Amino acid sequence: MYQRPHPKVSDGAAAPRPAPVIPLMPGPLASKRVQMEPQVETEPVVQGVYVISVAARILEMHPQTLRKYERLGLINPGRSVGMLRLYSWEDIRKLYLIRHLVENLGFNLAGVEFTLTLVNQLMQMQERMSGAAKGTPLEGQVEQEMTHLLHTLNLPLDSGSI
Amino acid sequence: MYQRPHPKVSDGAAAPRPAPVIPLMPGPLASKRVQMEPQVETEPVVQGVYVISVAARILEMHPQTLRKYERLGLINPGRSVGMLRLYSWEDIRKLYLIRHLVENLGFNLAGVEFTLTLVNQLMQMQERMSGAAKGTPLEGQVEQEMTHLLHTLNLPLDSGSI
DNA sequence: ATAACTTGACACGGGTAGTGTCAAGTTATA
DNA sequence: TATAACTTGACACTACCCGTGTCAAGTTAT
Numbered sequence: 001m002y003q004r005p006h007p008k009v010s011d012g013a014a015a016p017r018p019a020p021v022i023p024l025m026p027g028p029l030a031s032k033r034v035q036m037e038p039q040v041e042t043e044p045v046v047q048g049v050y051v052i053s054v055a056a057r058i059l060e061m062h063p064q065t066l067r068k069y070e071r072l073g074l075i076n077p078g079r080s081v082g083m084l085r086l087y088s089w090e091d092i093r094k095l096y097l098i099r100h101l102v103e104n105l106g107f108n109l110a111g112v113e114f115t116l117t118l119v120n121q122l123m124q125m126q127e128r129m130s131g132a133a134k135g136t137p138l139e140g141q142v143e144q145e146m147t148h149l150l151h152t153l154n155l156p157l158d159s160g161s162i
Numbered sequence: 163m164y165q166r167p168h169p170k171v172s173d174g175a176a177a178p179r180p181a182p183v184i185p186l187m188p189g190p191l192a193s194k195r196v197q198m199e200p201q202v203e204t205e206p207v208v209q210g211v212y213v214i215s216v217a218a219r220i221l222e223m224h225p226q227t228l229r230k231y232e233r234l235g236l237i238n239p240g241r242s243v244g245m246l247r248l249y250s251w252e253d254i255r256k257l258y259l260i261r262h263l264v265e266n267l268g269f270n271l272a273g274v275e276f277t278l279t280l281v282n283q284l285m286q287m288q289e290r291m292s293g294a295a296k297g298t299p300l301e302g303q304v305e306q307e308m309t310h311l312l313h314t315l316n317l318p319l320d321s322g323s324i
Numbered sequence: 325a326t327a328a329c330t331t332g333a334c335a336c337g338g339g340t341a342g343t344g345t346c347a348a349g350t351t352a353t354a
Numbered sequence: 355t356a357t358a359a360c361t362t363g364a365c366a367c368t369a370c371c372c373g374t375g376t377c378a379a380g381t382t383a384t
Contacts, residue, residue, distance in 0.1 A: 002234045002235045002236060002271055002272065002274075002275040003234075003235075072164045072165075073164045073165075074164060105272055105276060106270070106272035107269075107270065107272050107273045107276070108268070108269065108270040108272075108273060109164055110164065110267055110268035110269050110270075110273065111269045111270065111272065111273025111276065111277075112164075113164040114267060114269070114273065114277070114315065115273075115276070117314070117315065118280070118315060121311055121314050121315070122311075125307050125311060128307070129300070129303065129304075129307060132299070132300055132303060133300060136298050136299075136300065137294070137298075138291070138294055138295060138298065138300060141291065141294060142291075145287050145290070145291060148287075149283055149284075149287060152279070152283050153276065153279065153280060153283065
């Protein structure tokens, strides 16, 4: 097995990263919610958007890293009228996955881009096949296979990710 | 889109790499076949094994690179009685894929290991689902989905790879 | 008005990956 | 058998990647 080398930064006695679980909902740390999304009347969504410092604090990542990821096209947060980056919770979830790929699996950014595409394609594929298998004995196997695959690949994804 | 940076080495006026197609059979370059596999009578296989210098020449890769890949667990060529590495054509095919992932897609070795696992899992998954879908309207869709996925991911694989 | 923040650009440093070199051992050929 | 050619494993070097630090200029909030 290819053993991933030491972590990038030797933090001395740094606290270990939290478990590689991607939160489905904003946690209590997501305070200082700067700006609320324009609420659509028919959809009572409670999720806000976060300015870069808040997003970076939630993710425990450096703001410059977030900016670089955007420049490379890995993420695409919204912008305020004054050009401030506004990170939605979807952006945060995606960044959690990216952080997992980089820190836990040791990918470089080319591998990260590939994996984001992979996850997207797998989700679309599952949707198509689940639809086509409806009513057949294969009904449940599609989702089961996908869950098994993601688990084998160490991709901690709640369905509907990315 | 994440644009992969410049190639690793600025070769000056180096010749461009051959197209990223993984040969299914040994080409004419695979001369100087050093040692033949012990021929099983019931299976007239014509494929030989190659010593590291020959494998490296076929692949246009550095012998040290092949040794490093083995040390990291990406490949596992056989050994002669005198500890010489013996690369089968399966090993060569795998190395073609690895070279593609590194040179064309820009992966580091962690991403390479991930992708090798991915390809393995996808092939097993296809086999299971093709078997289960036999006789249903889904009969052909499984292989079609897999082909589409591999194409989208820029994985030039003939079925049965790796 | 002023403090705090964001943006974009640039640079620095640790780590990765491919390649070069070398002594010791093995294989092939004369 | 003698010798040339090759392989092995170890080590070192170098280019490049990626996270992070810094800074001036502009924006936002108190």
